[in-house]
Amino acid sequence: MDNLFDGELFARKLSQFTRLGPTDRQALTMLSGDRVRRVRARDDLIRENERPTGVKLMLSGWASRYKIIEDGRRQIMAFLVPGDICDLNVFILRDMDHSVGALTTVTFADIARETIEFVMDEFPRVAQALLWDQLVAHSIQREWTINLGRRSAFERIAHLLCELFLRLRGVGLADGQSCGMPLTQADLADATGLSAVHVNRTLQELRSQNLIVLRGRELVVPDFEALQQVAGFNRNYLHLDREGRHLDANDV
């Protein structure tokens, strides 16, 4: 992933919720500059039952939250893209109840507990935004529940692609109608509760209806409206529309 992260990306994400002042932005830059590390695809950033020491912020690449159940079945519960936080829960929950694994080469900032605590204490608007981020993550998780429970394979994949496209656009990683898409069909299968074979067939169906172009790790959505339509996608659960306006108050 060549998209090097400069702290600006994280600010961009959080300002989807609230307006950040210059000092807020400085604080975020502090966070994302902290101890940058790198892992290769297929390595884990965090393993189940471990107790993470700090908070990890994705800078580039893709990762997934996943669990493997006894007989080897894997379920991906979330995708993590640049700007996402892996484990803010470190302050409260003792052990991880799932793993986080790199799907591509990943770089991330490994932020010390104290740094996060300092920033959250000193910059209330940043603290609010981090909380918002956490709540949106939960909301996404609920939407995945619907996706898996009540949508067909065709709808499920269309829906997931809608979501990922908007999330990537939110951090400036979608360019017009296209975005990077390093997921393999096996990854998509494990996220949508399908088999890899069926994902393959479903993608072909989506392609044949000109809803997507998916080739060489790039996704093109020629008509987002149409894709949204067949997916039954409603973006309200992403809470993207500057909901923190009421906090802007004495800004500028």
Next chain:
Amino acid sequence: MDNLFDGELFARKLSQFTRLGPTDRQALTMLSGDRVRRVRARDDLIRENERPTGVKLMLSGWASRYKIIEDGRRQIMAFLVPGDICDLNVFILRDMDHSVGALTTVTFADIARETIEFVMDEFPRVAQALLWDQLVAHSIQREWTINLGRRSAFERIAHLLCELFLRLRGVGLADGQSCGMPLTQADLADATGLSAVHVNRTLQELRSQNLIVLRGRELVVPDFEALQQVAGFNRNYLHLDREGRHLDANDV
């Protein structure tokens, strides 16, 4: 539901995480005494797209978070039992992205924003516990993702019953091997992503293997170990084991 709630139940739930002092408990009693209201089964406590005014705390009865998608399919994303909070997100997110509906007659405390804010400011341990509660809810949501994505109907229902049993026990609503279970087969279907007919058949299978006794709104689990086994259930995601020990510090 005859189980009248006295504020003690909520404290009981939160003390699964951290030890609460006498003043903490008083604060919780203040919360659950606030404006008690009641709704009948099938009525909504909160509707999608509304902006809730306060925070709702379940006192008795069962409710569900759900969404209905265009063609009428319903998905239940969570069950709410006494001690659960419906909408703590009210401080951050503007609109509800889903509805909360009563499955039985429900009584709840309708807590004013200011009251919650006051309690969270003055009683940091309570604030921690509320945050823990929120994170556990998210963790449960992830587990539901796995349930729907990678488990068979048989495992799914067994797993859900394991979870509900432990959650009810956590608030003192399970008695030895049994607990109340007012869910209809249609409710179970909408929570597990199955059809009501298939839920019926699956329950019969669970019964015939002596894993459960389900009759007259009561669930008996004669051998929890065995049920856990067939479900592939691991309770770690409920984070029940006094994880807040490290916060006990200067207590007693």
Next chain:
DNA sequence: CGGTCCCTTGACAGCCGTCAACTACCGTGG
């Protein structure tokens, strides 16, 4: 150039959904 990963395709099977009818239960009202 052999190996690995990923994608693709076909045949077949099975889990689970749909449809429809029937039973049981319960509270209401005539």
Next chain:
DNA sequence: CCACGGTAGTTGACGGCTGTCAAGGGACCG
């Protein structure tokens, strides 16, 4: 007292969406 309607649970027949198995192809890489 019994008819009645509504909700919940049960059962059977049938079909389809999706999984499994297996084989092959293409791209990339050491």
